[in-house]
Amino acid sequence: MLKNFKIKTKYNDVYDITKEVRQTVEESGVQEGICIVYNPHSTAGITVYSPWDPDGFLDLDEEIRRLIPTKVDFKHQHDTPQDAAGHVKSALLGISNTFIVHEGKLLLGGSQGIYFLEFDGPRNREYFVKVVSD
Amino acid sequence: MKKYDNPMSRQVESLPELIETQYEDLEPKARKVLSFQEIYNIQKIVLTGCGDSLAAAMATKHAFEMLTGIPTEVVTAIELGRFYCKKHLGIDCRNPLVIAVSNSGNGARVSEAVQRAAKHGCFVLGVTGNEQSPLGIHSDKILKLCIPPFESAPGTRSYLVSVMALLLLAIRFGEVRHQYTMDQAMDYRADIKNQGEQLRALLPEMEDACAEVAEAWKEFPCYDFVGSGFDYATAWLGQAKILEAAGKFAMHINTEEWFHLNFFARNAREMGTVLVANTTSPGHSRAREMVKYANVLHRPLLVITDGGAEDFEGEKAVYIKVPKPKYPITMPLTHFAPVCLLAAYIAELIGETYGRGCEGDWSFCKGGAGVTESEIIVD
Numbered sequence: 061m062l063k064n065f066k067i068k069t070k071y072n073d074v075y076d077i078t079k080e081v082r083q084t085v086e087e088s089g090v091q092e093g094i095c096i097v098y099n100p101h102s103t104a105g106i107t108v109y110s111p112w113d114p115d116g117f118l119d120l121d122e123e124i125r126r127l128i129p130t131k132v133d134f135k136h137q138h139d140t141p142q143d144a145a146g147h148v149k150s151a152l153l154g155i156s157n158t159f160i161v162h163e164g165k166l167l168l169g170g171s172q173g174i175y176f177l178e179f180d181g182p183r184n185r186e187y188f189v190k191v192v193s194d
Numbered sequence: 195m196k197k198y199d200n201p202m203s204r205q206v207e208s209l210p211e212l213i214e215t216q217y218e219d220l221e222p223k224a225r226k227v228l229s230f231q232e233i234y235n236i237q238k239i240v241l242t243g244c245g246d247s248l249a250a251a252m253a254t255k256h257a258f259e260m261l262t263g264i265p266t267e268v269v270t271a272i273e274l275g276r277f278y279c280k281k282h283l284g285i286d287c288r289n290p291l292v293i294a295v296s297n298s299g300n301g302a303r304v305s306e307a308v309q310r311a312a313k314h315g316c317f318v319l320g321v322t323g324n325e326q327s328p329l330g331i332h333s334d335k336i337l338k339l340c341i342p343p344f345e346s347a348p349g350t351r352s353y354l355v356s357v358m359a360l361l362l363l364a365i366r367f368g369e370v371r372h373q374y375t376m377d378q379a380m381d382y383r384a385d386i387k388n389q390g391e392q393l394r395a396l397l398p399e400m401e402d403a404c405a406e407v408a409e410a411w412k413e414f415p416c417y418d419f420v421g422s423g424f425d426y427a428t429a430w431l432g433q434a435k436i437l438e439a440a441g442k443f444a445m446h447i448n449t450e451e452w453f454h455l456n457f458f459a460r461n462a463r464e465m466g467t468v469l470v471a472n473t474t475s476p477g478h479s480r481a482r483e484m485v486k487y488a489n490v491l492h493r494p495l496l497v498i499t500d501g502g503a504e505d506f507e508g509e510k511a512v513y514i515k516v517p518k519p520k521y522p523i524t525m526p527l528t529h530f531a532p533v534c535l536l537a538a539y540i541a542e543l544i545g546e547t548y549g550r551g552c553e554g555d556w557s558f559c560k561g562g563a564g565v566t567e568s569e570i571i572v573d
Contacts, residue, residue, distance in 0.1 A: 132233075132234045134230065137226070137229055137230055138226075139376055140372065140376060141230050141234075141370065142372060143376060144230075180375075181375070182375055182377075183375065
């Protein structure tokens with residue numbers, strides 16, 4: 061089963077997609093298998109993070125910006141500095157994650173949420189959820 | 195209107211295709227000509243040029259300010275080369291950015307202006323078709339124009355390309371400085387490209403109307419071109435084309451100043467009056483008033499607008515419809531087509547040679563000598 065989701069993002073924002081991924085797994089009818097969450101963009105990421113403290117996302121954002129600041133001397137100058145930084149962030153954090161499907165449900169820890177990370181924006185984005193049976 | 199066909203009108207007819215092909219040429223060039231560092235360094239912009247290039251600067255000044263938020267001035271080449279305050283050149287690490295436009299790159303005044311700007315520490319971006327020209331040589335960077343050859347006529351194609359180059363630079367600066375998203379920037383760019391199709395659809399009607407007006411106005415001794423904001427640039431270009439193509443007196447004035455000056459002129463019934471007035475202009479209410487009083491004076495009146503008579507309270511005039519793009523800033527790209535057609539048809543009807551053929555008393559300007567052979571003083 062492959063399902064596509066569209067999102068309209070804001071600049072440098074975080075989107076909780078855990079509920080959509082869980083529902084897709086349950087709708088698929090797959091009892092044992094794997095679930096792949098994938099975004100087909102080069103300036104956005106997919107990650108797992110703790111949902112419990114909203115300020116945690118500020119830490120994530122700050123640390124990503126600290127590691128990969130938006131600067132004007134990127135070699136890639138085709139688009140914008142934000143875009144160039146976004147490419148590096150996306151490459152380092154990754155554009156997909158794989159999860160285990162067990163007993164018809166997404167196997168996710170109690171402090172794990174699945175997040176779509178926008179490193180540019182506002183943009184019209186999409187991501188895919190693929191569920192594969194053993 | 196084939197019966198008045200001539201090189202200048204054929205230049206106008208070629209504009210839709212030129213928009214589409216030049217977009218493909220200029221978009222990647224405008225994207226790459228300045229680095230992120232250079233774009234972020236800009237604190238102020240000075241646009242300069244002579245003749246049609248000056249009109250292109252006037253046509254895009256507002257676009258630069260609206261899209262980039264960077265203060266932008268249009269300064270004539272002689273003002274920049276001889277008068278502009280030195281204290282304001284070379285400030286804040288190579289500011290202002292001087293964007294100098296000249297397709298040939300050979301004009302003495304533009305050469306002088308960029309040499310002076312460079313001498314006092316400005317960063318100079320030349321927009322030219324000739325990298326080896328004085329403008330090309332004295333520029334830090336060049337946005338190279340490649341305008342396909344065409345029958346010689348008063349600048350029509352070259353004006354469009356200059357306007358497009360400047361618009362694409364403005365869009366790029368705003369995009370890189372994060373004034374809007376890359377998607378928004380692409381939408382602005384698409385609006386430029388789409389005007390080729392819009393102009394193509396309106397040209398037949400435009401040609402018929404211009405031919406009728408030219409027939410009625412061909413014996414007039416004088417023409418008055420009026421507009422405000424970037425419409426003023428189109429009006430300015432209109433008077434330039436009448437002078438170049440038809441060799442007749444023509445004036446350009448902004449809509450407000452018309453009420454202070456030009457309306458006093460006698461023989462109003464023989465003064466062909468052209469108002470350029472897009473319906474989105476902040477100056478539109480004044481344009482409406484001007485149409486009303488031009489009629490009170492019995493002036494023969496042509497209104498170039500993306501709207502129609504209904505936008506001017508049904509006042510009597512010949513209304514010529516021009517494209518209505520999604521973003522008003524791109525209007526100068528096509529709204530000049532009717533003024534070029536009008537000048538082309540009048541020249542044809544009265545049997546006038548463009549630029550007087552650079553013969554007789556005008557022979558001193560052969561090959562552009564009147565503007566290329568001039569003493570250069572760099573202070």
